[in-house]
Amino acid sequence: MKHCLIPRIKPISKQIIITIFAFFGCLFFAHANENPYEDGMDPYHWMETHPQHTARWLNQRSNQTVKTLHALPWRNALAKRLSELENTAPTISDIYDAGQNRFYLRSTVEHPYLRLFVRQKGKPERVLIDPPVGYGINFFSPSHDGRYVAFGLSRNGTESTRITVIRVVDNVVLDSHIPDVRYPSVVWAADNQSFYYSLNAITQDSGRQTCGKVYLHRIGHDRDVMTFDWRTLPELAQKACENVNLYTTPDSEYLIVNVSKSISGYGGYLFAAKKDPVDNGTLIWNKIVDTDKNVSAFVYSGEWIYLASYNASSGYDISRINLAAPASTKEPVMSWSNGELTQLSLSRDSLYVAYHDAGSSKFMRIPFADIRHHQAIPVPADEDVSAIFASSDSQDILFTRQGWLHPPVIYHYQPADNIIQKTELIPPLSQPLTDYVTEEKWVTTAENVRVPLTLIYRKGIARDGSVPTWLTAYGAYGVSTFPSFDLTRLLWLEQGGILAIAHVRGGGEMGPEWHEAGRADKKENSITDFIRCAEYLIDSRYTSPSKLAIGGESAGGIIVGMAMTRRPELFSAVAIDAGILNTSRLDNIPIGVMNYDELGSPLTPSGRLNLLKIDAYQHLVPEKRYPPVLLTVGLHDQRVSPWQTAKFAARLEEAGSPRSVLVLAYRQGGHSAATYAEADSKLVDTVSFFIWKTGLHVQDR
Numbered sequence: 001m002k003h004c005l006i007p008r009i010k011p012i013s014k015q016i017i018i019t020i021f022a023f024f025g026c027l028f029f030a031h032a033n034e035n036p037y038e039d040g041m042d043p044y045h046w047m048e049t050h051p052q053h054t055a056r057w058l059n060q061r062s063n064q065t066v067k068t069l070h071a072l073p074w075r076n077a078l079a080k081r082l083s084e085l086e087n088t089a090p091t092i093s094d095i096y097d098a099g100q101n102r103f104y105l106r107s108t109v110e111h112p113y114l115r116l117f118v119r120q121k122g123k124p125e126r127v128l129i130d131p132p133v134g135y136g137i138n139f140f141s142p143s144h145d146g147r148y149v150a151f152g153l154s155r156n157g158t159e160s161t162r163i164t165v166i167r168v169v170d171n172v173v174l175d176s177h178i179p180d181v182r183y184p185s186v187v188w189a190a191d192n193q194s195f196y197y198s199l200n201a202i203t204q205d206s207g208r209q210t211c212g213k214v215y216l217h218r219i220g221h222d223r224d225v226m227t228f229d230w231r232t233l234p235e236l237a238q239k240a241c242e243n244v245n246l247y248t249t250p251d252s253e254y255l256i257v258n259v260s261k262s263i264s265g266y267g268g269y270l271f272a273a274k275k276d277p278v279d280n281g282t283l284i285w286n287k288i289v290d291t292d293k294n295v296s297a298f299v300y301s302g303e304w305i306y307l308a309s310y311n312a313s314s315g316y317d318i319s320r321i322n323l324a325a326p327a328s329t330k331e332p333v334m335s336w337s338n339g340e341l342t343q344l345s346l347s348r349d350s351l352y353v354a355y356h357d358a359g360s361s362k363f364m365r366i367p368f369a370d371i372r373h374h375q376a377i378p379v380p381a382d383e384d385v386s387a388i389f390a391s392s393d394s395q396d397i398l399f400t401r402q403g404w405l406h407p408p409v410i411y412h413y414q415p416a417d418n419i420i421q422k423t424e425l426i427p428p429l430s431q432p433l434t435d436y437v438t439e440e441k442w443v444t445t446a447e448n449v450r451v452p453l454t455l456i457y458r459k460g461i462a463r464d465g466s467v468p469t470w471l472t473a474y475g476a477y478g479v480s481t482f483p484s485f486d487l488t489r490l491l492w493l494e495q496g497g498i499l500a501i502a503h504v505r506g507g508g509e510m511g512p513e514w515h516e517a518g519r520a521d522k523k524e525n526s527i528t529d530f531i532r533c534a535e536y537l538i539d540s541r542y543t544s545p546s547k548l549a550i551g552g553e554s555a556g557g558i559i560v561g562m563a564m565t566r567r568p569e570l571f572s573a574v575a576i577d578a579g580i581l582n583t584s585r586l587d588n589i590p591i592g593v594m595n596y597d598e599l600g601s602p603l604t605p606s607g608r609l610n611l612l613k614i615d616a617y618q619h620l621v622p623e624k625r626y627p628p629v630l631l632t633v634g635l636h637d638q639r640v641s642p643w644q645t646a647k648f649a650a651r652l653e654e655a656g657s658p659r660s661v662l663v664l665a666y667r668q669g670g671h672s673a674a675t676y677a678e679a680d681s682k683l684v685d686t687v688s689f690f691i692w693k694t695g696l697h698v699q700d701r
Helices: 051-070 075-087 487-493 512-516 524-539 556-566 592-599 605-613 642-655 676-694
Strands: 092-098 101-106 115-120 126-129 135-142 148-155 160-167 172-182 186-188 194-199 213-218 225-229 243-247 254-260 269-274 286-289 295-301 304-310 316-322 331-336 341-346 350-357 360-367 384-389 397-402 409-414 419-422 436-444 450-458 469-472 498-502 548-553 573-577 629-634 661-666
Touching: 051 642, 051 661, 051 676, 075 487, 075 676, 092 135, 092 384, 101 135, 115 135, 126 148, 135 186, 148 186, 172 194, 186 243, 194 243, 213 243, 225 269, 254 295, 295 341, 304 341, 316 350, 331 350, 331 360, 341 384, 350 384, 350 397, 360 384, 436 524, 450 487, 450 524, 469 524, 487 498, 487 676, 498 524, 524 548, 524 556, 548 556, 548 676, 556 573, 573 676, 592 605, 629 642, 629 676, 642 661, 661 676
Parallel strands: 469 498, 469 548, 548 573, 573 629, 629 661
Antiparallel strands: 092 101, 101 115, 115 126, 135 148, 148 160, 160 172, 186 194, 194 213, 213 225, 243 254, 254 269, 269 286, 295 304, 304 316, 316 331, 341 350, 350 360, 384 397, 397 409, 409 419, 436 450, 450 498
């Protein structure tokens, strides 16, 4: 998605696929509750089984909402201001050096969407891939010599793509015959003429995503050779695994496969094989890591693989194993407590680790020649290392630092001289955000747990409870919301509002145990943490219930939806985008099984109870007064089914005033926006809605 008020740093080796919930049948629970649908027939079950009717229902509500929001007198001014902000904030990301070429994604003022650029040493940059209207770059993978790029485009917010190969020197497309791939892993072989790719199939009978296979494709050839099949491995033959990811590096003769049944970082295997095919393409795979070793991230170089594992102190242990002797004893490299791993990368001669240790951001270089030598690279207290760009061809690296109020800056680090130089790869802002401040607060829960809360606002606000405040949280899958810069936050902050980010349990900000404390049967902790943060903002006179708006997206919809149903009197407005709002319906979706570890399994009594406890739809009560709600949904969402939003909206209308429920349905959108214009519109509508319901005074510019 182009905009997110709170960009998230994803755990390195977890493929974060924030999915979730489709239909199975009605799940009912025989215990006392105010809910009239819990023990009887769900009147909105038809929305699950009749998608075309559901889409029409959503579109009808959406047409009414568009008229309402577009009539707000400040909306046009906000849209104009957003355009101005975007035109001052070009971006660059995903930097890869291959051969004599550097590849990267970049947006510009003239083209405010990501295009793939290539720059050969000593020559100016040029555009290699410019997606047509309605498409975005799903992935790209350069060959080791930089002569070819495998890439995929996705249309209209969907996540399916076709693997295509382009020749860099003349932009000629050579190959485009691998269609309908979701979440592909593409890694090049040493010959630079072929590549491996994973194919996670969708079964026709149930629509579930099955555990994948790995194929070897040679440029210009139609028949691909299968090199990995999970069903042939004794460790996996009887297991329901769901996802296969590939990894390779040009300085190693090994190919690594990661197989996992969960997006929570649990239950993963690592297998390694020599890249040279034998027996008609079949590779000989050896298990490197078992599912019970808690490995959440890894990188490798030559014969050494470096593993990051959760430890008992809510931190991580970094160790290494020789791939040529996987049964040998692990060599310890480093450890820390109470903090998340944010980046793990390798250069030609060193391991680089960025992490949080008891709340402090740290960045470390560890040379291969002496893994006991840990060289600290300085990071300001209010910034975070959000990306590392390293290559096996060079000792030098690039890395990005940013903060809540500090735009991302890419630095060049030369370990030979221990020199850090600021680059101009990202143009600096013409006007730094010196009028704004951040506060990092600790909110104590009833169980005496301290929850981090970040506040961002303009200097000099009144502490009299009068300031409109937007409180948000994600709190799932161990995803951490660390300091990151987003200029579009000014759309709210410039009007005098406060932005508050609750780092609730279920995220990873305080380490693996922080995630564990908000997962499965402990998921309610995420909700109570969020409510406690709302109470803190009110008790501390930052805001008041008539001025407090809350918002969340995807899995964050669980927290926000449940907070609204439990404590509606605390909030003046609620916005939920692509939200998971009917958790007890976790069965029978393409990748639903991958969410059982995180949220609970509907196939067990305890799991069903857990899911019901966090099901916002099931907690709506007739004739109870709820705050005004804005629900946004993409009709082509392949992760969270659109009926999740539709059912919640319909039942909320029935429970109270229909005029308090607004729905925006995006006809081409998926789990994220289909176009940049759609993403802009969604953000402007959300801010406009919050201004309306909190009474925020719109500032003239």
